[in-house]
Amino acid sequence: MASRPRTLYEKIWDAHVVETRDDGTSILFIDRHLVHEVTSPQAFEALRLAGRKVRRPELTLAVPDHNLPTTARLDAAGKRIPIADPQSAAQLEALEANAPAFGIRYIEATAMAQGIVHVVGPEQGFSLPGSTIVCGDSHTAAHGGIGALAFGIGTSEVEHVLATQTLQLKRSKTMEVRVDGALGPGVTAKDLILHIIGEIGTAGGNGHVIEYRGAVFEAMSVEARLTVCNMSIEAGARAGLIAPDETVFRYLKGRPYAPKGGDWERAVAWWKTLHTDDSATFDKTVRIDASQVEPTVTWGTSPEDTVAIGGVVPAPESFADPSKQEAVRKSLDYMGLAPGTRMQDIAVENIFIGSCTNSRIEDLRAAAAVLKGRKKADSVKWAIVVPGSGLVKAQAEEEGLDRIFTDAGFEWREPGCSACLGMNPDKVPPGERCASTSNRNFVGRQGPGSRTHLVSPAMAAAAAVTGKLSDVRELVG
Amino acid sequence: MDCVSTIEGRAIPFGAKNVDTDVIIPAHWLKTISREGLGQGAFETVRAEPGNVFDDPAYAGAPILIAGDNFGCGSSREHAAWALLDLGIAAVIAPSFSDIFSGNAFKNGILTVELPQEQIDRLLDVASTDPIAIDLDSQTVTTPFQDRFAFEVDPFRKHCLLNGLDEVGLTLERDGAIAEYEARHAHDMPWLARGTLERTA
């Protein structure tokens, strides 16, 4: 192929172009398509109305996650407990009917492999380095953590992928986020990505695909990389990527849909070429000093509203842009916070550990390490842990993490999206605060009137113990 | 998809700026499994106010909506386009649109027309009493009072709308090219082509 030096994004893009029109729009081949119950019913309906078939059913994997209640799914007799909300039940039924009707492999709501799409894809080895991955959900960017070009799509595009296994797209610009050095003790991938979004803003990545580069990412586990890439969309980027390496290969080997035998050798040989060439250039570069990153929390209603845990709620006047000043005023009003309040003085009544950002085994281990031998504060009314998949749940139980959580006063739930978006019954009550490991602190995201502070799993655990946003480094030392 | 060439009729003089997709269709309507019926939830919060334009019988069945700057911002939900379609809206005129919304509108055969604020103001005025006409072929908006406003449109989108081509249909016409790519790709990267056909326990 071209000898021109290319970025990782360009290499994956070029390997998937079917053809390019004069106006620059390409037909891009899609290797992996994940489907869940909320954004797919209308796509299947459209196929049916137009009499169209699914072109490559084996390249799509369906799993319910958004709507499912996280309480027990089977009764004592092993029978399925029906979903109380009729609309949620109808969405689940639609997926259960559509998947087999169109020949798509479906992971049952009660299966061990069930979980949040973005946890399931890598865990099953369905998401692979160098592949193009799409899903009708904006946090599809997560799969960039294993070196895939992954992005969210709308329902018409879900239909487009089902019918043609391609999408019509224009190439994005490239952006490098470089973090050299090492993160300090108690500082995690979540703190780093919150810090990055705070630096570049929610529009900072608009029109770009971000590649995260530097020693900090190279040292990260796959789980941590998935956390970073997951929130690329919160920085406005279409997708986020980290070059695949031995850490990724080790993670994938032996997973159910990962390549085997001779395929594995060939795949690894190609994956090893998937890195940005030395002299390739990015349209934009941002450098972050790893030593400056502290455990980070949000104070407002946009993921860019971040501050180090030792900091205070900012004053609207401290922002240069008048429209941001206005947004901050509104946001503080909604959050019920006064400028100058120390973040560590903010009491929280709810704790949510879960979501596709932070519900993998490492996340649960990090939270459990803080909670071990401790109890949640009495002022914390509701604390739940929602593992990202049945497999994560089983692994955690094997390690005894569930006992640490329940002993500390947490509820141990079944896998799903849960309080990340409050589409199922798990919601934060109006006016109450939640220290949440999810990815969006939007108005009403965790339920009408809910107030969200985004944090890492360890920081969520720390907040549970003290009943306030807290610096985890003061609890474990 | 139906061909779009001229859209003529009453226009709802809404005019509000920064209308986000939550206003167009509130989140609780996202739990539906069909594209149809969302018109009932369209502009729910606006319609809760007495005397709102959407429930004014003068605009019943109007095919055009006139809005303010930055129409369709916020969440990317395609339900916003479906809700408008279900209301019978075939075109929206505004000074600007969010990219995602105009993309979703186009995919569902809704024409988005951008005009400067002065012209929008004039159209809002006319719409309160008279019909408006949009001609996609000549790219103009006209009123019964000799107003004639030209607008820009992406040539590819124009071609698709005029010929009733939907993106899926267009891509399916490239079936041969896709099949060729698939053969090459399956040869070079057979592990990707297998998908969920095989798995280890």
Ligand code: SF4
């Ligand atoms: S956990 Fe939250 S962000 Fe992730 S897929 Fe579910 S709803 Fe979306």
